[in-house]
Amino acid sequence: MSQGVATEELKSExxxxxVTYRALFLxxxxxxxxxxxxxxxxxxxxxxxDAEENRVPLDRYYALWRDAVSYTxxxxxxxxxxxxxxxxxxxxxxxxxxxxKTLRSAIEHYQRYYRIVNESIQIELQSNDQDxxxxxxxxxxAIYSSxxxxxxxxxxxxxxxxxxxxxxxxxxxxxxxxKPAYAASYETLFQCPVKFDQPVAxxxxxxxxxxxxxxxx
Numbered sequence: 145m146s147q148g149v150a151t152e153e154l155k156s157e158x159x160x161x162x163v164t165y166r167a168l169f170l171x172x173x174x175x176x177x178x179x180x181x182x183x184x185x186x187x188x189x190x191x192x193x194d195a196e197e198n199r200v201p202l203d204r205y206y207a208l209w210r211d212a213v214s215y216t217x218x219x220x221x222x223x224x225x226x227x228x229x230x231x232x233x234x235x236x237x238x239x240x241x242x243x244x245k246t247l248r249s250a251i252e253h254y255q256r257y258y259r260i261v262n263e264s265i266q267i268e269l270q271s272n273d274q275d276x277x278x279x280x281x282x283x284x285x286a287i288y289s290s291x292x293x294x295x296x297x298x299x300x301x302x303x304x305x306x307x308x309x310x311x312x313x314x315x316x317x318x319x320x321x322x323k324p325a326y327a328a329s330y331e332t333l334f335q336c337p338v339k340f341d342q343p344v345a346x347x348x349x350x351x352x353x354x355x356x357x358x359x360x361x
Contacts, residue, residue: 158263158283160205162188162198167225168212169193175216202264202287209291220329222291226298227333247304247312248354251278254300265296271351275315280345290321293345301334301347314349318342 169190173179183189186208192198213221244250255267255278264287268279280296282288297317305312316337317330323340330338 156201156203158202158287159199160202160262160264161196161260162193162200163196164261165200165205165208166190166193167228168208171221171225172212172215177215202262206287206289206292209289213291219324220294220326222294223298223329223333226295226302244358246354246358247356250358251276251354254278262292262296265292274351275348276351276354277346277348285320288320290319290324293319293321297345297347298333305335312349312353314347316348318344318346318348320345 165188169179169182169188172182179190186204188200188204193200209222213219218224244253251269255269258265258267264283266281266283268281270277270279278300280293282293297319301312301314301317305314314334314336316339317334318339320342321340327338327340
């Protein structure tokens with residue numbers, strides 16, 4: 145079996161939580177894309193995407209990212225959507241995260257349950273005396289999506305910074321993909337240095353924050 149065929153099979157086998165797909169659908173509809181055409185093209189309805197237990201194949205999800213960026217002509221669409229999602233429902237993983245007592249406990253639960261959100265990404269936690277890193281590993285480099293990774297890291301960083309009682313000062317974030325033309329949007333939204341062409345996508349902050357209380361306790 146060729147590498148290309150194996151990659152396509154992996155994309156069709158892995159899935160994402162359907163509600164993750166919903167924000168892209170709504171953005172396209174808001175920009176004048178026909179809802180019926182979206183349903184015909186992707187075989188999904190908004191009612192299907194509303195249910196947290198439903199899943200969408202990874203290849204279909206990533207195809208929608210590409211189509212959405214092309215149609216809206218907004219290359220930083222993933223960063224925009226992450227900021228907008230702050231006011232939306234957080235879903236099961238988000239509620240588990242923010243009902244923990246400390247940031248440490250929240251991140252450990254985030255690692256444990258993230259597979260529900262996207263089966264292609266595995267969370268690894270790394271620490272030393274000063275820094276703590278949340279690392280996002282893709283199962284195969286060939287199925288990496290810069291849009292999905294931008295969205296995932298931005299959403300996590302924004303919510304933690306907004307909801308942690310003391311705020312969160314991020315040392316830096318990193319991405320495996322190369323620096324895009326809209327790189328200025330990263331530093332504006334992440335409010336910290338951004339590194340590209342790195343071995344892994346990550347959010348790095350001072351380890352002292354791990355013992356900080358979460359807002360609902």
